[in-house]
Amino acid sequence: MVTTGPNCSLTAGNVVLGQTGGAVSASPDPLARIRNLSIVAHVDHGKSTLSDRILELTGAVDAREMREQYLDSMDIERERGITIKAQNVRVGWKGHTIHLIDTPGHVDFGYEVSRSLAACEGVVLLVDAAQGIEAQTLANAYQALEHDLEIVAALNKIDLPAADPDRYAAEIEKVLGVPADEILRISAKTGAGVAELLDAVCERIPPPKGEADAPLQGLIFDSYYDQYRGVVSAVRVFNGRLGSGARLRFMQAGRTHDVEEIGVRLPATTPVASLGPGEVGYLIAGIKDVAEARSGETVTEASRPAPEPLAGYQDPKPMVFCGLYPIDGDEFAALREALEKLRLNDASVTYQPETSGALGFGFRCGFLGLLHMEIVRERLEREFDLSLIATAPSVEYRAHLTDGGTVEVHNPSEMPPPQKLESIEEPYLQATILSPTEYTGTLMDLCQSRRGEMVRMEYLGPERLELVYRIPLAEVVMDFFDALKSRTKGYASLDYEPAGWETAELVKIDVLLNGVPVDAFSAIVHKSQAQEYGRRMTEKLRELIPRQMFDVPIQAAVGGRIIARETVKAKRKDVLSKCYGGDITRKRKLLEKQKEGKKRMKNIGRVEVPQEAFIQALRLEE
Numbered sequence: 001m002v003t004t005g006p007n008c009s010l011t012a013g014n015v016v017l018g019q020t021g022g023a024v025s026a027s028p029d030p031l032a033r034i035r036n037l038s039i040v041a042h043v044d045h046g047k048s049t050l051s052d053r054i055l056e057l058t059g060a061v062d063a064r065e066m067r068e069q070y071l072d073s074m075d076i077e078r079e080r081g082i083t084i085k086a087q088n089v090r091v092g093w094k095g096h097t098i099h100l101i102d103t104p105g106h107v108d109f110g111y112e113v114s115r116s117l118a119a120c121e122g123v124v125l126l127v128d129a130a131q132g133i134e135a136q137t138l139a140n141a142y143q144a145l146e147h148d149l150e151i152v153a154a155l156n157k158i159d160l161p162a163a164d165p166d167r168y169a170a171e172i173e174k175v176l177g178v179p180a181d182e183i184l185r186i187s188a189k190t191g192a193g194v195a196e197l198l199d200a201v202c203e204r205i206p207p208p209k210g211e212a213d214a215p216l217q218g219l220i221f222d223s224y225y226d227q228y229r230g231v232v233s234a235v236r237v238f239n240g241r242l243g244s245g246a247r248l249r250f251m252q253a254g255r256t257h258d259v260e261e262i263g264v265r266l267p268a269t270t271p272v273a274s275l276g277p278g279e280v281g282y283l284i285a286g287i288k289d290v291a292e293a294r295s296g297e298t299v300t301e302a303s304r305p306a307p308e309p310l311a312g313y314q315d316p317k318p319m320v321f322c323g324l325y326p327i328d329g330d331e332f333a334a335l336r337e338a339l340e341k342l343r344l345n346d347a348s349v350t351y352q353p354e355t356s357g358a359l360g361f362g363f364r365c366g367f368l369g370l371l372h373m374e375i376v377r378e379r380l381e382r383e384f385d386l387s388l389i390a391t392a393p394s395v396e397y398r399a400h401l402t403d404g405g406t407v408e409v410h411n412p413s414e415m416p417p418p419q420k421l422e423s424i425e426e427p428y429l430q431a432t433i434l435s436p437t438e439y440t441g442t443l444m445d446l447c448q449s450r451r452g453e454m455v456r457m458e459y460l461g462p463e464r465l466e467l468v469y470r471i472p473l474a475e476v477v478m479d480f481f482d483a484l485k486s487r488t489k490g491y492a493s494l495d496y497e498p499a500g501w502e503t504a505e506l507v508k509i510d511v512l513l514n515g516v517p518v519d520a521f522s523a524i525v526h527k528s529q530a531q532e533y534g535r536r537m538t539e540k541l542r543e544l545i546p547r548q549m550f551d552v553p554i555q556a557a558v559g560g561r562i563i564a565r566e567t568v569k570a571k572r573k574d575v576l577s578k579c580y581g582g583d584i585t586r587k588r589k590l591l592e593k594q595k596e597g598k599k600r601m602k603n604i605g606r607v608e609v610p611q612e613a614f615i616q617a618l619r620l621e622e
C-alpha cells in the first residue's frame with residue numbers, strides 16, 4: 001500500500017517530512033516554505049501522470065507500489081482516464097512543503113476548477129510538446145491569471161518522437177506571454193525534468209500569506225461522502241488556525257458543526273492537531289449531506305467568527321436535463337434510493353419525480369453538462385445495478401407568458417401552449433475552438449449550422465487558429481463535440497463558458513403514434529430545425545416499430561400542424577405461419593417467446609411498442 005514518505009513523523013500537530021520533506025512549523029516564518037499549486041492541462045496532456053511522478057519522486061508513494069494515476073480514485077475516472085473529483089496531497093521537496101491540488105480536467109466541472117485554483121498561489125501549466133496549446137490550455141491559463149496566480153509552464157512528453165518543444169515554446173510565448181526560456185521541458189512518463197520542475201515551483205511560486213492570530217477563515221474546495229465518516233472536505237486555511245477541537249460555523253450554509261478530525265493526505269490520510277494559515281488538509285465534521293459543505297464554503301470558528309466569508313461562492317446550477325426511467329418499472333423505488341445516495345456525494349445533481357405515458361415513473365434530473373450526465377447515469381447503472389432509459393438531453397428555457405409571468409421549462413411537457421406564450425429565452429455559451437487552420441471552413445460551417453455567431457477569429461501561429469462563437473447551449477448538448485472532432489479528424493479542441501440568455505424562435509414538437517402523442521419523444525427545437533427533427537424521428541420510428549394488425553401512422557406535429565408523416569404497414573403473416581404445421585414443440589417455443597417479448601411492450605394508441613424501440617429512438621442523436 002502507501003507509505004507516508006521517508007522519515008515521516010508528527011510533531012505539535014504539524015506533519016514534518018524529513019529528508020526530502022519540509023517542516024511547516026520549524027521555520028521562523030511558518031508560511032515561507034509552503035507552496036500551494038495545481039497542475040492544469042488540456043485533457044490528456046499528462047496531468048495525472050505528472051502527479052504520479054511527483055508522488056514517486058518526493059517519496060510520498062513507494063515506486064514499487066505506484067499504481068498508475070494514483071490520485072484518480074473513482075473507478076469511472078480510472079477507466080475513462082479523466083479526473084472528476086479534485087484530490088489534494090502534501091509532499092515534501094528540499095525543505096519545502098508542497099500542497100498539490102488536483103483539479104478536474106473537464107469543462108463541465110469548471111466551477112470546481114475555479115474553487116481549487118482559489119486555494120493556490122500558482123499553477124503548473126502543462127502542455128503536450130507534440131500538440132501545443134489547446135482550448136482548455138487557454139481556458140486554464142486565463143483562469144489562473146484571473147486568480148492572480150504564478151504560472152509555471154512546462155512542455156510535457158518530450159520523449160515522444162513527434163515532440164517539437166522549440167516550436168511550442170514559441171507558441172506559448174506568443175499566445176500567453178510566458179518567456180520561452182522559462183518554459184520547462186519534461187517527460188512525466190520517464191521522469192525527465194520533473195525534479196527541475198519541482199525546483200522551479202519552489203523558486204517561482206510565492207508562499208501563501210495569512211494571519212495566524214486572526215479569526216479563522218478556511219475555504220472548502222471539494223467535498224465527498226464517505227459511507228463511514230460522512231462528508232470529508234478539502235480545506236485551505238487562509239487566516240487563523242483550524243483546530244481539531246473547534247466548533248465550526250459554515251458561513252454560507254449557516255450551519256454549525258463540531259470538528260471530528262482534521263488531517264493531511266500524504267497521500268494516506270494522517271490526522272493532525274491543527275492547520276495554520278496557508279495549509280491545506282481535510283476536514284471531517286459529522287456532516288451527512290455534501291450540500292452543506294459545498295465547494296466555495298467558508299468555515300470559521302463559532303466562538304470567534306470572521307466578519308465575512310471568503311469571496312466568490314456560487315451555487316452550481318444544472319445546465320443539462322434529461323428524464324431517467326427504469327427499464328423495469330418495478331425498479332422505480334430502487335432508482336429513487338440510488339439518486340438519494342448519489343446526491344450525498346454529488347450535490348450538483350438535481351432530481352424530481354416525473355411521469356411519462358410512454359416510459360412510466362421516473363425522474364427529471366439536472367446535470368452540470370453532458371459528461372456529468374453520462375457519468376451519473378453510468379454510476380447509477382453500475383454502482384446500483386439499475387437498467388435505465390434516458391430521454392434526449394435538453395436545456396432550461398425561460399418561457400415569458402402573455403399575462404406577464406415567467407415559467408422555467410426543463411421538460412418539453414412543461415412548455416406552455418403557443419397561445420399563452422409571449423417569448424422564449426434560451427441559454428447561450430461562449431465557445432472557444434482551437435484548430436489547425438486547414439479546418440477553418442468546415443468549422444465555420446458547423447458553428448453556423450448550429451446557430452452560432454462569430455465573436456472573434458485569431459491566428460495563434462501560421463497553422464493554428466482560435467475561433468470564438470456565441471452559440472445556444474441546446475445546440476452544443478446534442479452532438480456538437482462529436483461533430484467537431486469528426487470534421488477535424490480529432491484535431492480541434494473546445495472549451496466553453498455560460499454567456500447569458502437570448503430570445504429565440506423555439507417550438508415544441510410532438511410525435512404521435514396512431515394519433516396519440518408519445519411524451520418521451522417530444523422536443524423543443526428551433527423553428528428552422530423542426531422539419532428535419534420531425535422527419536428523422538418519424539423515419540427512425542417507422543423502422544423500429546413492428547408491424548401490427550393495422551396500419552400505424554407516425555406523425556410529427558407542431559401546435560396541431562403535422563410536419564412529417566410515416567406509416568408502418570399492417571402485417572400479413574403471423575409468426576406461426578413459418579412453422580409448416582408439423583413441429584408442435586417448436587410452435588410452443590415460439591409462442592412462449594412471443595409472450596416474453598410482449599411483457600416488455602408498451603401499449604400506445606393500440607400500438608404495441610417494444611421497449612427496445614424507445615431506447616433506440618432516443619439514441620437518435622448519436
Ligand SMILES: Nc1nc2c(ncn2[C@@H]2O[C@H](COP(=O)(O)OP(=O)(O)OP(=O)(O)O)[C@@H](O)[C@H]2O)c(=O)[nH]1
Nearest residue numbers: 044045046047048049081082083105157187188189
Ligand atoms: N510518451 C509520453 N506519454 C505521456 C507522458 N505523460 C503522459 N503521457 C500519456 O498521455 C496520456 C494522458 O495522460 P494523463 O496523465 O492521463 O492525462 P491527464 O491530463 O491527467 O488527463 P485527464 O485526467 O483526463 O485530464 C496517457 O496515456 C499517458 O500515459 C509523457 O511524458 N510521455
